[in-house]
Amino acid sequence: MHDMTACQRGHTLNRQELAADERREKRQILGLSLPAAAIILILLVIPVGWLFALSFVSNGEIGLANYARMVEYSAYLSIFSTTILVSLFVTLLCIVLGYPVAYLLGQLPPRLATIGLAFVIVPFWTSILVRTYAWLVILQRQGIVNDALIGIGLIDEPLRLAHNLTGTIIGMTHVMLPFLVLPLYATVRNIDGDLMRAANNMGASPARAFRDVFLPLSMPGLIAGSLLVFILCLGFYVTPQILGGGRVIMVSMKIQQNVQTYFDWGAGSALGVVLLLIVFAIFYLVHRLAGLDRIFAR
Amino acid sequence: MHLPIKLTACAVLALTTAATAQEVTVASWGGSYQAAQSEAMFKPTAKELGITVKEATLSGLADIRLQVRSGAVEWDVVDLGATDCAIGAREGLFEKLDYSVIDAKGIDDKMVNDHWIGVIYYSTVPAWNTKTVKAGPQSWADFWNVKDFPGDRSLRNRPQVMLEMALLADGVAPKDLYPLDVDRAFAKIEELKPNIATWWESGAQSVQLAKDGEIDMIAAWDGRLAAAIADKAAIDFTYNEGLLNADCLAVPKGAPNKELAMKAIAKFVSPEQQAMLTQHISYGPVNVRAFETGLIPEEAQSKINTFPANLEKQIVVDAEWWGENGNRMRERWDSMIQR
Numbered sequence: 157m158h159d160m161t162a163c164q165r166g167h168t169l170n171r172q173e174l175a176a177d178e179r180r181e182k183r184q185i186l187g188l189s190l191p192a193a194a195i196i197l198i199l200l201v202i203p204v205g206w207l208f209a210l211s212f213v214s215n216g217e218i219g220l221a222n223y224a225r226m227v228e229y230s231a232y233l234s235i236f237s238t239t240i241l242v243s244l245f246v247t248l249l250c251i252v253l254g255y256p257v258a259y260l261l262g263q264l265p266p267r268l269a270t271i272g273l274a275f276v277i278v279p280f281w282t283s284i285l286v287r288t289y290a291w292l293v294i295l296q297r298q299g300i301v302n303d304a305l306i307g308i309g310l311i312d313e314p315l316r317l318a319h320n321l322t323g324t325i326i327g328m329t330h331v332m333l334p335f336l337v338l339p340l341y342a343t344v345r346n347i348d349g350d351l352m353r354a355a356n357n358m359g360a361s362p363a364r365a366f367r368d369v370f371l372p373l374s375m376p377g378l379i380a381g382s383l384l385v386f387i388l389c390l391g392f393y394v395t396p397q398i399l400g401g402g403r404v405i406m407v408s409m410k411i412q413q414n415v416q417t418y419f420d421w422g423a424g425s426a427l428g429v430v431l432l433l434i435v436f437a438i439f440y441l442v443h444r445l446a447g448l449d450r451i452f453a454r
Numbered sequence: 455m456h457l458p459i460k461l462t463a464c465a466v467l468a469l470t471t472a473a474t475a476q477e478v479t480v481a482s483w484g485g486s487y488q489a490a491q492s493e494a495m496f497k498p499t500a501k502e503l504g505i506t507v508k509e510a511t512l513s514g515l516a517d518i519r520l521q522v523r524s525g526a527v528e529w530d531v532v533d534l535g536a537t538d539c540a541i542g543a544r545e546g547l548f549e550k551l552d553y554s555v556i557d558a559k560g561i562d563d564k565m566v567n568d569h570w571i572g573v574i575y576y577s578t579v580p581a582w583n584t585k586t587v588k589a590g591p592q593s594w595a596d597f598w599n600v601k602d603f604p605g606d607r608s609l610r611n612r613p614q615v616m617l618e619m620a621l622l623a624d625g626v627a628p629k630d631l632y633p634l635d636v637d638r639a640f641a642k643i644e645e646l647k648p649n650i651a652t653w654w655e656s657g658a659q660s661v662q663l664a665k666d667g668e669i670d671m672i673a674a675w676d677g678r679l680a681a682a683i684a685d686k687a688a689i690d691f692t693y694n695e696g697l698l699n700a701d702c703l704a705v706p707k708g709a710p711n712k713e714l715a716m717k718a719i720a721k722f723v724s725p726e727q728q729a730m731l732t733q734h735i736s737y738g739p740v741n742v743r744a745f746e747t748g749l750i751p752e753e754a755q756s757k758i759n760t761f762p763a764n765l766e767k768q769i770v771v772d773a774e775w776w777g778e779n780g781n782r783m784r785e786r787w788d789s790m791i792q793r
Binding site: 225229230234235296297316319397403405410413417418 | 514606611651652653654655666667668669780781784785786788789791792793
């Protein structure tokens with residue numbers, strides 16, 4: 157029972173060597189990833205940690221004053237809910253407007269698709285500030301839209317399209333659209349057209365084929381794009397500042413305001429920390445529902 | 455052997471004191487404002503006192519707090535908004551001003567504080583677009599009267615001055631304004647809220663809104679409005695019930711040339727330099743004796759916000775009250791806007 161055969165001994169030896177090899181390789185990979193890890197540590201972990209620590213300092217004293225303020229004044233709750241609702245709504249609008257665009261681009265022959273894609277990307281190259289001001293010119297009381305509508309007699313009084321939530325959402329949706337279309341297009345482009353044809357051959361109506369075949373296959377791109385749009389929206393500053401007329405206050409604006417009002421990084425940091433926690437919570441939720449590893453592995 | 459060393463030490467000491475004592479650094483806001491200050495105040499002061507006036511720019515109280523708290527004070531005189539001065543004084547960031555050197559005669563008491571002194575006035579006034587509004591509001595009560603003065607309004611997105619305005623509109627007498635009846639003021643702002651198309655953020659934006667006809671009536675700053683009107687914008691305003699607010703001067707605690715700073719401030723608020731400033735920028739002198747110097751041309755006088763005939767129509771904002779209550783009001787203001 158105790159004496160091993162030569163074969164078994166060879167096996168054990170082999171296993172030991174393999175294990176040693178594996179350890180060596182792990183060390184090498186670890187060594188290679190060190191610079192990247194160091195960069196992340198220096199540029200991300202330390203500043204975020206510092207932000208977190210600062211949020212507990214108010215007027216040179218350590219405490220929860222910066223967080224207590226968020227409970228004390230009703231403004232903070234509505235600022236967070238405004239931020240999340242605006243972000244959700246913009247994400248939804250982007251899906252409604254962006255999905256057909258990505259779908260169409262996916263069906264076009266490559267050369268036409270490239271031209272179509274250019275239309276999506278070119279606005280992307282223009283500064284957000286310029287695009288936002290352009291929307292102000294278009295939407296304001298004496299702007300192009302109102303002048304035209306009054307001109308053709310459709311309305312008597314100018315519509316309130318800017319300096320409010322409407323203007324903010326229009327402007328943000330425009331800015332965010334490429335962030336949804338691009339990842340979605342990448343996914344849609346790779347969906348094998350034969351699958352749809354197969355579904356049709358099996359007797360599925362075009363709508364049924366879309367719902368049961370195309371939509372599920374495009375889901376990873378759609379979720380990745382939506383997540384990107386939603387999270388970028390949470391930190392938006394320029395567009396609500398210019399198109400919101402002072403009425404639409406989002407978290408980033410309040411952060412800037414608090415640093416100004418209290419001359420204290422802590423007052424802004426606490427808001428940043430809460431926003432970050434919200435983002436983590438959302439990531440976790442999406443991960444539980446859809447599996448982030450699956451989405452980003454593609 | 456000892457003597458030369460002592461001599462050199464003396465010489466070095468004399469040299470360094472000479473170098474530092476003959477120099478004062480003033481920090482202000484840059485742009486056209488500081489350019490005007492430089493011409494009217496800094497250069498003449500350098501000449502008259504036989505010193506060098508070095509210039510720096512700042513972006514607010516935070517800069518001074520940083521310098522004072524880190525013990526590395528570089529500036530001798532700083533120009534800030536009066537409410538910032540009130541807050542800074544409360545935090546102990548400034549040296550006491552020496553009023554045996556600085557002559558405050560001719561300056562409103564509210565602008566003369568132990569630790570700071572006013573330097574220019576700007577006024578928040580009722581203004582309107584002359585294309586869309588035939589008869590403009592002549593008081594804040596008119597501004598709030600949406601029946602007789604229909605149209606979209608805009609107020610600044612800050613509680614400062616807006617609360618004063620609301621109380622005046624509600625019939626509070628100017629002399630009874632302070633301490634502000636905060637609840638009453640907020641209630642009055644809520645009343646006008648449906649008619650406010652935009653809460654403006656920056657001075658440039660306020661003028662743009664009025665010029666483009668985006669709104670019909672606005673509470674905005676006289677200097678910028680005057681510049682726009684000079685540029686042929688269809689805007690008009692009145693000094694009736696204008697709310698005067700000031701920029702102030704202070705000496706950061708531990709300033710390297712404290713004594714000379716006092717002398718420089720004395721010059722900056724003197725009637726002569728105050729008068730000269732108005733020729734470079736349309737801000738009002740805090741020192742009303744500027745009008746007696748004969749340095750301000752007759753036709754220019756009536757356009758200045760602190761010209762006696764204009765001054766008596768206006769109310770001076772109490773910076774101290776805001777220094778004490780500003781942050782609390784700001785939070786409440788934001789909650790009100792959000793609702």
